[in-house]
Amino acid sequence: MCMQCALPMSRLKVQLSYFYGPQGVKYLCIPAADSPSQNLTRHFKESIKFIHECRLRGEGCLVHCLAGVSRSVTLVIAYIMTVTDFGWEDALHTVRAGRSCANPNLGFQRQLQEFEKHEVHQYRQWLKEEYGESPLRDAEEAKNILVMFFLHSHCRNSEVLGLSQKTVRYLKFLKYHKATEFRLVLPKRKAT
Numbered sequence: 001m002c003m004q005c006a007l008p009m010s011r012l013k014v015q016l017s018y019f020y021g022p023q024g025v026k027y028l029c030i031p032a033a034d035s036p037s038q039n040l041t042r043h044f045k046e047s048i049k050f051i052h053e054c055r056l057r058g059e060g061c062l063v064h065c066l067a068g069v070s071r072s073v074t075l076v077i078a079y080i081m082t083v084t085d086f087g088w089e090d091a092l093h094t095v096r097a098g099r100s101c102a103n104p105n106l107g108f109q110r111q112l113q114e115f116e117k118h119e120v121h122q123y124r125q126w127l128k129e130e131y132g133e134s135p136l137r138d139a140e141e142a143k144n145i146l147v148m149f150f151l152h153s154h155c156r157n158s159e160v161l162g163l164s165q166k167t168v169r170y171l172k173f174l175k176y177h178k179a180t181e182f183r184l185v186l187p188k189r190k191a192t
Contacts, residue, residue, distance in 0.1 A: 034070050036107025041115060047075040048082050069101050074108040082123045083138040088112035094142050097149035
C-alpha cells in the first residue's frame with residue numbers, strides 16, 4: 001500500500017488519515033470489502049505503523065470506512081492490542097466506549113482472535129524495536145477507558161453478568177481512586 005492524497009471514498013476502502021500542519025492531510029487508503037472473507041490481517045502492520053507514527057508526532061489520526069462499524073474498527077482494535085496487553089475483546093470494549101456501534105463482522109473477529117493467539121506478541125516486539133519505548137500512556141489510558149465503559153454499561157446489570165456486589169463495589173472503588181494496575185476480564189461474548 002502506498003500513501004495517497006485525498007481520494008474519493010468508495011464502499012470498498014478503509015481510509016486512515018492524519019493532519020500534519022500547513023502541509024495538509026496524509027492518507028493511507030486500504031482497499032477492503034466489509035466481507036467475512038476479506039483478509040484485513042495483511043494490512044495490520046501498515047495500519048499500526050501509520051497510526052503509531054501519527055500519534056508519536058502528537059497529531060490526530062482519523063480511521064474510517066463507510067459506516068465506521070467493522071473495517072476501521074478492526075484496524076483500531078489491532079492497534080490497541082499492539083500498544084497494550086489487551087486481547088481482542090478488551091480492545092473492542094475500549095473502542096465501544098467511544099463508538100457504541102463498533103462491531104467487526106464475524107470474519108474480522110476470527111482474524112482478531114488469530115492475531116491475538118499467534119501474532120500480537122511479535123507485533124509488540126516489532127513496535128518496540130522500531131520506535132523504542134513509547135512515551136504514550138496507552139495501557140493506562142485504555143484501562144481507564146475500559147473501566148469507565150464497564151461501569152457505565154454494566155454495573156446496573158451486575159446480576160445478569162454474574163458479578164457479585166463485592167466485585168461491583170471493587171470496580172467502583174477502582175474508578176473512584178483512578179486505579180490502573182489491574183486487568184479487567186469481561187465475560188465471554190456468546191456467539192450468534
